[in-house]
Amino acid sequence: MNRPRSIVILTGAGISAESGIDTFRAGANGGPSLWEQHRVEDVATPEAFARDPDLVLRFYDMRRAAIQTKEPNAAHRALARLEREWAGPVTVVTQNVDDLHERGGSHAVIHMHGEHLSAWCTACDVRTRWTGALIDRPACPACGARALRPDIVWFGEIPYRMDAIQTLLADADLFVSIGTSGAVYPAAGFVRLARELGAQTLELNLERSQGSAWFDQTRLGPASEIVTAWVDELLG
Numbered sequence: 414m415n416r417p418r419s420i421v422i423l424t425g426a427g428i429s430a431e432s433g434i435d436t437f438r439a440g441a442n443g444g445p446s447l448w449e450q451h452r453v454e455d456v457a458t459p460e461a462f463a464r465d466p467d468l469v470l471r472f473y474d475m476r477r478a479a480i481q482t483k484e485p486n487a488a489h490r491a492l493a494r495l496e497r498e499w500a501g502p503v504t505v506v507t508q509n510v511d512d513l514h515e516r517g518g519s520h521a522v523i524h525m526h527g528e529h530l531s532a533w534c535t536a537c538d539v540r541t542r543w544t545g546a547l548i549d550r551p552a553c554p555a556c557g558a559r560a561l562r563p564d565i566v567w568f569g570e571i572p573y574r575m576d577a578i579q580t581l582l583a584d585a586d587l588f589v590s591i592g593t594s595g596a597v598y599p600a601a602g603f604v605r606l607a608r609e610l611g612a613q614t615l616e617l618n619l620e621r622s623q624g625s626a627w628f629d630q631t632r633l634g635p636a637s638e639i640v641t642a643w644v645d646e647l648l649g
């Protein structure tokens with residue numbers, strides 16, 4: 414590959430699986446399934462929240478508590494090193510709702526599917542960092558309304574910051590996808606858009622994704638190994 418300047422990195426469940434974060438699908442990228450005991454329709458849609466808010470809040474309270482016990486792995490730390498040492502811009506666009514990129518040292522991170530450690534007040538539209546439970550309907554720190562929900566993009570909702578992501582893809586010299594299934598849109602379409610706009614494309618994954626054919630190059634293996642090796646190669 415030619416030496417790029419601007420790098421955009423899409424990350425999915427596979428980069429956090431080695432830290433013990435549950436994945437969406439059974440066996441996806443080597444992790445356990447988040448949905449083995451819960452149907453998507455029961456916990457990850459606006460309709461589910463309207464129908465049974467207690468179930469949804471309990472589910473996300475458990476996930477919020479769980480991620481705070483996990484630690485970044487070598488892949489997260491390698492991307493943070495790349496951001497620190499690379500001469501051009503490096504941006505991580507993540508489908509993950511954990512905070513392991515930030516705790517691993519990355520600063521330029523876009524959470525397109527929201528964040529577990531954030532609560533959204535549907536009354537005043539303010540988002541607040543949140544580490545505790547929501548099941549008891551705590552008051553919004555901004556307006557006092559008891560209208561907080563998980564700040565997560567549910568199925569059927571529009572991912573965050575799509576305009577900014579498209580601008581980044583248009584300016585990218587290299588687009589890298591790490592630990593993604595290639596099955597969830599719109600993220601699964603980023604590689605095609607990046608290629609059409611002239612970027613080189615690289616896939617780093619445990620196994621080939623559904624969109625693997627769109628990448629100029631694919632490297633397979635555990636994220637902690639192949640991401641670290643790739644960053645060492647790029648910076649070396």
